[in-house]
Amino acid sequence: xxxxxxxxxxxxxxRSPQIGELRRLIEKLGRTRAPVLLLGESGTGKEVVxxxxxxxNPSGEFVPIDCGALVGPLVESELFxxxxxxxxxxxxxKKGLIEVADGGTAFFDxxxxxxxxxxxxxxxxxxxxxxxxxxxxxxxxxxxxVIAATHHNLACDVERKVFRQDLYYRLNIVSLRLPALRDRRxxxxxxxxxxxxxxxxxxxxxxxxxxxxxxxxxxxxxxxxQNSIExxxxxxxxxxxxxxxxxxxLQNHRAADPALTSAAAAGSEAGPLPVVHMPPRATDxxxxxxxxxxxxxxxxxxxxxxxxxxxRLGIGRTTLYRKLKEYKIEN
Numbered sequence: 531x532x533x534x535x536x537x538x539x540x541x542x543x544x545r546s547p548q549i550g551e552l553r554r555l556i557e558k559l560g561r562t563r564a565p566v567l568l569l570g571e572s573g574t575g576k577e578v579v580x581x582x583x584x585x586x587n588p589s590g591e592f593v594p595i596d597c598g599a600l601v602g603p604l605v606e607s608e609l610f611x612x613x614x615x616x617x618x619x620x621x622x623x624k625k626g627l628i629e630v631a632d633g634g635t636a637f638f639d640x641x642x643x644x645x646x647x648x649x650x651x652x653x654x655x656x657x658x659x660x661x662x663x664x665x666x667x668x669x670x671x672x673x674x675x676v677i678a679a680t681h682h683n684l685a686c687d688v689e690r691k692v693f694r695q696d697l698y699y700r701l702n703i704v705s706l707r708l709p710a711l712r713d714r715r716x717x718x719x720x721x722x723x724x725x726x727x728x729x730x731x732x733x734x735x736x737x738x739x740x741x742x743x744x745x746x747x748x749x750x751x752x753x754x755x756q757n758s759i760e761x762x763x764x765x766x767x768x769x770x771x772x773x774x775x776x777x778x779x780l781q782n783h784r785a786a787d788p789a790l791t792s793a794a795a796a797g798s799e800a801g802p803l804p805v806v807h808m809p810p811r812a813t814d815x816x817x818x819x820x821x822x823x824x825x826x827x828x829x830x831x832x833x834x835x836x837x838x839x840x841x842r843l844g845i846g847r848t849t850l851y852r853k854l855k856e857y858k859i860e861n
Contacts, residue, residue, distance in 0.1 A: 541582050542575075543724050544717030548709040552579065555706060560586025567641075567701045568679040570708030573751030574737025576679035579708060580637045583677060590634020590674075595627050598643040605648055607664045615765060628661055630673060635675045641701065642682035642693060652676075653697045676701070711748040711755065718744050721752060725759040733768040737821040738844040742773055745849060746780050773844060821858045825850070829859075 542556075556579065559566060561725070566583060570577040574792050577594060584592045600608060638644065644652065655677060658777050660669040667845060678701050687693035693789060711718070712845030727732050735743070748754050758777050766775050773784070824843065832838040839849040853859075 532765070541578060541585075543720050544714060545720070546709075546714040546717045552706065552708070556582045556586050556661050559583045559704065560598060560623075560625060562704075563675045564703050565589050565640065565675075565701050566677045566703075567684075567705040568708060569705055570679075570681065571710050571751055572681045572708060573753030574708040575752050576708060577637065577639060580635070580677045580679060581704065582633040583639075583669065584675070591629050591631055592635045592637065593631035594637045597638055597640045600644065601646065605645060606651070609648065610651070611663040613663055613665035616663075620665070626661075628655065628674065629663075629670065631674045632672045635676070635677060638676065638678040638764055640680055641678035642680040642684060642687055646692070647699050648692065649694045653694065653700060656697075681754045689725075701839050711751045715744050721755055722759060725756050726740050726763070727761040728770070731812050733763050733766070733771055736773070737824050739776065740783060740821075741845045741849050741853075742776055742780055745846065746783050820848060821853065822859070825853055825857065 539712070541551060560583060570576060570578055580594075581592055582730060583827075593608070604742065607620075607624070607626065609626050609628055611624050612620050614620060614623045637653075650771070651661065655672070655674075658669075659673065661667050682693075684693055684698050686700075687694045688698050710854055711721075722735060722740065726735075743758075758780070761777055762771050762775050775782075807832050826841070828842045829836070830837040832842055836850060836854075837847060840847045
């Protein structure tokens, strides 16, 4: 698939207005050490954005901390380290994740899952820039940037008293809300290309398969898209990936979509347009050109009838009209 990647220096993939605005804000945040709170649904790429902020003006290490995994009696030791003999089994002193991040960035993923007693200690870290390892009587100074992320509504968590209000205000100095994938569908082709290149660059999507990916709502966002592409590549030798190769969630979505069903029925006499009928050098062309040629051929075969052409292609009428406008096709 030959769509040009537009990752830019941030590593973010896409050319939508939302991604453009994120890149602009990331560049600004790279100049400050203020705490940043990343909000958004699961799978929207909060760690990608956190890393982008860190590497916009890199210094020290980027240390991810999974707050959901911080459970049990050793949570404080994991975060702040311990001295030798601080507890049974502490045969030697150990640095915590906070000290590892000194001079760099500590990324608290799913900050809403951080235990309340650790929230108190994180607040002190933010306010005083110091922490005390388990078993130590001395405070250790530290210089870190804190980036936190959550899919929770922290304001509601404060109301429910499961998240400290003072910590919420301290973290919420700068907040960025990441858009859901369904709100930036124009970025899906580039994301698909990126994941195909990662898992197996020899695979390609048929135009109707790409349309199916664009029309799906992606409740799991970019993570779900990545997993879907990985699954399709793993289960199919390729090179072409068809609608029939889509995961069951997308298959069910298509089956329940009246527009797709009616379009398919309109073209049922001729049947779906097989990708193997593409011109001999189609695999050498960029995907947009493949789509355009396939659409033109379907319109010609259906005598210019757009409804039948949509059925012939196996896509919805609205999708076809969008593609016609995109490629400036008139008939």
